Amino acid sequence: MKEHIVSTYDDDLNTLKTKLLEMGVLVERQIFQAIEVTKIINLSKAKEIQKGDDAIDALEVEIREFATKTLTKRQPLADDLRKIIISLKISSILERIGDHAANVAGRILHVKKMPENYLTDSIYQLGQLVVKNYSKALSSFDQDSQKIAQVVPTEDVTINSVYETCFREHLHIMMEDREIIGFSTQMLFIAKELERIGDLSKVISKEVIYNLKGKIV
Amino acid sequence: MVMSNRIKIKSKKISVFYGDKKALDSINLEIPEKKVTSLIGPSGCGKSTFLRCLNRMNDTIDICRVEGDIFIDEKNIYEKGLDPVLLRARIGMVFQKPNPFPKSIFDNVAYGPKIHGIVNSEDELNDLVKDSLKKAGLYNEVKDRLDEPGTSLSGGQQQRLCIARAIAVSPEVILMDEPCSALDPIATAVIEELIDELAKNFTIVIVTHSMQQAARVSQQTAFFHMGNLIEVGKTEEIFSMPKQIKTQDYITGKIG
Numbered sequence: 001m002k003e004h005i006v007s008t009y010d011d012d013l014n015t016l017k018t019k020l021l022e023m024g025v026l027v028e029r030q031i032f033q034a035i036e037v038t039k040i041i042n043l044s045k046a047k048e049i050q051k052g053d054d055a056i057d058a059l060e061v062e063i064r065e066f067a068t069k070t071l072t073k074r075q076p077l078a079d080d081l082r083k084i085i086i087s088l089k090i091s092s093i094l095e096r097i098g099d100h101a102a103n104v105a106g107r108i109l110h111v112k113k114m115p116e117n118y119l120t121d122s123i124y125q126l127g128q129l130v131v132k133n134y135s136k137a138l139s140s141f142d143q144d145s146q147k148i149a150q151v152v153p154t155e156d157v158t159i160n161s162v163y164e165t166c167f168r169e170h171l172h173i174m175m176e177d178r179e180i181i182g183f184s185t186q187m188l189f190i191a192k193e194l195e196r197i198g199d200l201s202k203v204i205s206k207e208v209i210y211n212l213k214g215k216i217v
Numbered sequence: 218m219v220m221s222n223r224i225k226i227k228s229k230k231i232s233v234f235y236g237d238k239k240a241l242d243s244i245n246l247e248i249p250e251k252k253v254t255s256l257i258g259p260s261g262c263g264k265s266t267f268l269r270c271l272n273r274m275n276d277t278i279d280i281c282r283v284e285g286d287i288f289i290d291e292k293n294i295y296e297k298g299l300d301p302v303l304l305r306a307r308i309g310m311v312f313q314k315p316n317p318f319p320k321s322i323f324d325n326v327a328y329g330p331k332i333h334g335i336v337n338s339e340d341e342l343n344d345l346v347k348d349s350l351k352k353a354g355l356y357n358e359v360k361d362r363l364d365e366p367g368t369s370l371s372g373g374q375q376q377r378l379c380i381a382r383a384i385a386v387s388p389e390v391i392l393m394d395e396p397c398s399a400l401d402p403i404a405t406a407v408i409e410e411l412i413d414e415l416a417k418n419f420t421i422v423i424v425t426h427s428m429q430q431a432a433r434v435s436q437q438t439a440f441f442h443m444g445n446l447i448e449v450g451k452t453e454e455i456f457s458m459p460k461q462i463k464t465q466d467y468i469t470g471k472i473g
């Protein structure tokens with residue numbers, strides 16, 4: 001890897017990436033835990049997840065300030081400029097993903113406990129796919145890998161169809177058993193949040209691909 | 218180059234030697250009319266040498282030899298029998314350090330039109346001087362002191378005086394070799410705005426060491442490296458997605 005003549009410039013760009021990955025990992029943990037509380041409902045855990053979103057918001061602000069400072073200090077061009085722009089874009093996507101994870105936890109606080117006759121775990125399964133695809137999107141950014149990034153949109157097609165299936169399944173459940181309509185409705189809202197995380201992971205992968213295409217090969 | 222403009226200057230296989238040393242190696246470059254083209258590259262890469270080929274200023278350097286052709290409006294300026302003095306009236310030049318003559322502000326601008334016999338009367342000359350100073354954005358600052366020496370002006374004003382002097386002979390092309398390097402940011406901004414304005418009527422070629430300046434003022438950018446033209450293209454593309462690794466390394470300040 002070529003280095004800048006001014007080595008502190010490299011330090012700045014590395015710091016920016018490190019902060020972004022730190023944010024990415026934090027978001028990943030939030031999604032993971034939010035999915036866990038849909039299976040084993042745990043209200044104090046859900047509250048923790050909601051609170052955890054503050055740290056993510058704070059990191060976004062930190063990244064924006066750091067990027068702004070780097071822009072004014074270095075007046076970057078070409079690949080350096082693209083690196084900073086993508087950091088700003090991805091950090092704002094991560095912030096939104098963080099919101100969706102917190103929303104899942106919020107829904108759990110509404111339902112309080114799982115009815116005994118709610119027997120499916122399809123939403124948990126959907127969550128597993130979503131978190132896995134999110135991790136892929138994040139590593140494609142980490143490793144500057146077009147190969148990994150390209151898998152994400154394909155996988156998201158699967159996620160969308162699993163979401164549709166969940167939706168129909170829950171309509172069915174609600175028709176069969178009127179007692180769990182309230183709970184199932186909340187679970188459907190959760191499914192929607194997860195599906196949005198899937199979409200946003202796809203947006204990350206597209207940013208990565210776009211960014212790499214501008215690169216000299 | 219996907220600029221749909223008419224080409225004003227065409228350099229064909231231009232090589233320049235100082236004694237035995239090759240300073241430019243077979244440069245092919247097209248310069249669009251009434252646009253700003255910036256030449257960038259590390260010190261000693263041949264930017265000034267190339268600029269001086271465009272008005273045959275290199276002819277004045279004894280040890281300098283130029284090979285190849287330069288066409289301005291399809292006419293070869295290296296053709297035998299062409300008078301370099303007439304050529305220089307068509308192609309104005311502005312240098313790094315403002316170099317007003319040790320004369321009054323008025324005479325600095327009037328000098329060119331007089332020797333080239335562009336004007337027929339005192340009134341015409343007065344109008345032309347006034348008009349050139351206006352175009353250079355200097356008139357309001359100096360209109361009450363036209364008799365004072367040009368050297369009494371500030372650096373930025375002197376540079377605009379030199380621009381007024383260059384445009385007074387109605388050139389078609391203006392060459393600028395690092396015109397802002399001796400100026401502060403405000404004087405620089407004034408000159409840059411002026412360059413924008415001038416590009417409506419003139420073809421401009423500017424050498425600059427500031428990437429940001431090249432990005433601000435020019436539509437086309439050419440990157441030189443060790444006597445070679447590495448890459449030329451739309452300015453926005455050169456600075457956002459250069460095609461050559463050498464260009465990218467230079468504009469982003471990388472080594473290794």
Ligand SMILES: Nc1ncnc2c1ncn2[C@@H]1O[C@H](COP(=O)(O)OP(=O)(O)OP(=O)(O)O)[C@@H](O)[C@H]1O
Pocket residue numbers: 235240258259260261262263264265266267278280
């Ligand atoms: N009058 C001269 N006599 C001998 N060699 C010269 C002369 N002028 C320039 N050169 C050489 O030609 C090469 C190109 O010089 P040139 O002045 O064109 O570079 P430049 O790109 O304008 O550099 P800078 O950014 O420092 O102004 C250099 O190696 C320089 O030493």
Ligand SMILES: [Mg+2]
Pocket residue numbers: 264265266394424
């Ligand atoms: Mg020079």
